[in-house]
Amino acid sequence: MRGLRRRRRSYEKLQKNQHRQRNGTLSAMSNSNLTAKPWEHAKTSGSEADPLAIRFVESLSYDRRLYRHDIRGSIAHARMLKQVGLIAKADLNAIEHGLAEIMGEIDQQGDAWTGWKIELEDVHMCLEAALIAKIGDPGRKLHTGRSRNDQVALDLKLWIADAAEQLRGKFKALFLALIALAKRDGNIVMPSYTHLQRAQPIVAGAEIMAWLTAFDRARHRLDALLHINRNNPLGSGAIAGSALPLDRDVTAFTLDLGEPSPSSIDATASRDVAIDLAYALSMTAMWLSRWAEQWIIYLSSEFGFLTIGEAYTTGSSMMPQKRNPDMLELIRGRCGNAYGHLVGLLTMCKGITIGYNRDLQEDKRQLFAAYDMVCDSLDMAARIVATAKFQEDRIASTLDRGHLDATALAEYLVTRGVPFRTAHQIVGKLVRQAGDKPLSSLDLQAFQTACQEAGQPAACDQTVYDWLSASNVVRRYQSRGNAGVTGFQEQLAAWEQRFAAAPQARP
Numbered sequence: 437m438r439g440l441r442r443r444r445r446s447y448e449k450l451q452k453n454q455h456r457q458r459n460g461t462l463s464a465m466s467n468s469n470l471t472a473k474p475w476e477h478a479k480t481s482g483s484e485a486d487p488l489a490i491r492f493v494e495s496l497s498y499d500r501r502l503y504r505h506d507i508r509g510s511i512a513h514a515r516m517l518k519q520v521g522l523i524a525k526a527d528l529n530a531i532e533h534g535l536a537e538i539m540g541e542i543d544q545q546g547d548a549w550t551g552w553k554i555e556l557e558d559v560h561m562c563l564e565a566a567l568i569a570k571i572g573d574p575g576r577k578l579h580t581g582r583s584r585n586d587q588v589a590l591d592l593k594l595w596i597a598d599a600a601e602q603l604r605g606k607f608k609a610l611f612l613a614l615i616a617l618a619k620r621d622g623n624i625v626m627p628s629y630t631h632l633q634r635a636q637p638i639v640a641g642a643e644i645m646a647w648l649t650a651f652d653r654a655r656h657r658l659d660a661l662l663h664i665n666r667n668n669p670l671g672s673g674a675i676a677g678s679a680l681p682l683d684r685d686v687t688a689f690t691l692d693l694g695e696p697s698p699s700s701i702d703a704t705a706s707r708d709v710a711i712d713l714a715y716a717l718s719m720t721a722m723w724l725s726r727w728a729e730q731w732i733i734y735l736s737s738e739f740g741f742l743t744i745g746e747a748y749t750t751g752s753s754m755m756p757q758k759r760n761p762d763m764l765e766l767i768r769g770r771c772g773n774a775y776g777h778l779v780g781l782l783t784m785c786k787g788i789t790i791g792y793n794r795d796l797q798e799d800k801r802q803l804f805a806a807y808d809m810v811c812d813s814l815d816m817a818a819r820i821v822a823t824a825k826f827q828e829d830r831i832a833s834t835l836d837r838g839h840l841d842a843t844a845l846a847e848y849l850v851t852r853g854v855p856f857r858t859a860h861q862i863v864g865k866l867v868r869q870a871g872d873k874p875l876s877s878l879d880l881q882a883f884q885t886a887c888q889e890a891g892q893p894a895a896c897d898q899t900v901y902d903w904l905s906a907s908n909v910v911r912r913y914q915s916r917g918n919a920g921v922t923g924f925q926e927q928l929a930a931w932e933q934r935f936a937a938a939p940q941a942r943p
């Protein structure tokens with residue numbers, strides 16, 4: 437009985453502690469008065485803030501990573517205010533110095549910066565409050581003609597431009613690793629698969645070129661989305677613009693955003709740029725996942741086509757012999773998270789009226805999570821590729837299975853004047869005849885009889901053997917972009933040229 441009471445008491449203590457810890461995180465971020473929001477003058481005085489409401493509404497915990505972009509936008513805004521005569525030169529100087537100091541402080545102190553106060557809700561209010569605390573009245577002029585609604589729309593655009601630049605670097609690292617692998621192992625002859633059934637022979641490099649082509653398309657979506665969304669939301673205010681003589685062309689120019697956005701309502705209401713990036717990230721994640729799945733199959737002992745560095749495999753806690761491709765599985769698995777964030781963003785936008793709604797604050801939570809995840813997956817993919825080795829002997833030992841040269845045999849017959857459909861029929865028959873053995877094991881008599889029976893008596897002679905076997909076939913492909921020797925070499929040369937021409941340039 438006493439034991440039971442003791443257990444209940446210690447449980448209650450635990451609960452109380454957990455509660456304290458949770459609220460402690462709140463107050464650790466803040467050392468000022470929880471009831472005061474400096475911009476909420478319309479509130480009945482004396483009304484108490486609910487700590488849960490403060491935690492519920494805040495975005496500071498995730499939007500503080502925008503601080504550099506917010507400061508950049510504020511400086512551009514202040515310079516414009518000075519240019520149109522809304523603030524004095526001395527105000528601008530104080531604002532610029534104050535913001536530069538704040539940026540330096542945050543660069544150094546990060547999350548420990550004392551200006552982060554959760555009751556101020558977000559990065560914008562924290563920076564403004566810190567500026568006012570530092571420089572006084574000039575700081576109070578910074579928000580002239582501006583709302584957090586156009587401010588956050590701008591910050592997001594600036595952040596996305598930087599994120600795209602980071603992603604370009606990560607794509608480039610992956611491209612270079614794939615190119616290096618293709619240069620070393622690319623001429624290895626291997627089967628290709630449709631329906632995961634053996635199809636036609638290819639060289640390994642051609643498959644690597646396929647991944648490169650797909651990843652490159654994913655990368656180009658970054659350029660496309662920056663192009664479509666390139667305009668400046670700043671100066672749109674809360675929804676309707678401003679009665680003050682703001683010059684939005686000036687801020688657009690300073691921030692390298694082309695033009696002012698055409699509609700103040702749309703500029704503050706839309707999050708298309710975030711959704712576009714989430715889509716670009718999802719497509720990247722999808723291709724990474726598909727590549728990961730292919731390599732997981734190649735790494736299985738049933739295939740054994742490939743090895744990767746041990747650092748990118750893990751053991752089993754029970755089965756001592758195991759090396760599992762967990763990193764590739766996680767690249768595949770995390771793709772679903774990217775889709776989730778994309779759908780989250782789309783759903784967030786579908787039911788809100790035109791104009792800012794607080795729902796939109798969630799955009800950053802979704803986008804940052806998708807971005808961080810895809811960055812990690814791209815980095816991991818590049819490292820895995822750098823350690824990969826195609827297993828030539830193992831692959832070669834399987835090449836005689838599955839009649840990979842059957843299509844080439846039909847094309848040989850076409851070169852001898854046989855209509856393709858008839859050739860297809862002849863080869864089908866020969867495949868059945870060969871059974872488990874390769875087509876090249878049939879004697880000439882067998883080929884000639886099959887042709888004769890199809891009404892093509894002169895279609896086949898000794899030269900047929902030059903068209904059989906995987907290594908002959910990969911040398912015969914001649915259509916542009918083919919997956920054999922010539923197609924691979926042409927594609928590889930184009931990739932190498934792209935980087936040789938401007939090694940420092942964007943991929």
Ligand code: ARG
Nearest residue numbers: 495558584585588792796797
């Ligand atoms: N933290 C907000 C967000 O990320 C900033 C805009 C708030 N605007 C407002 N009117 N409450 O969306």
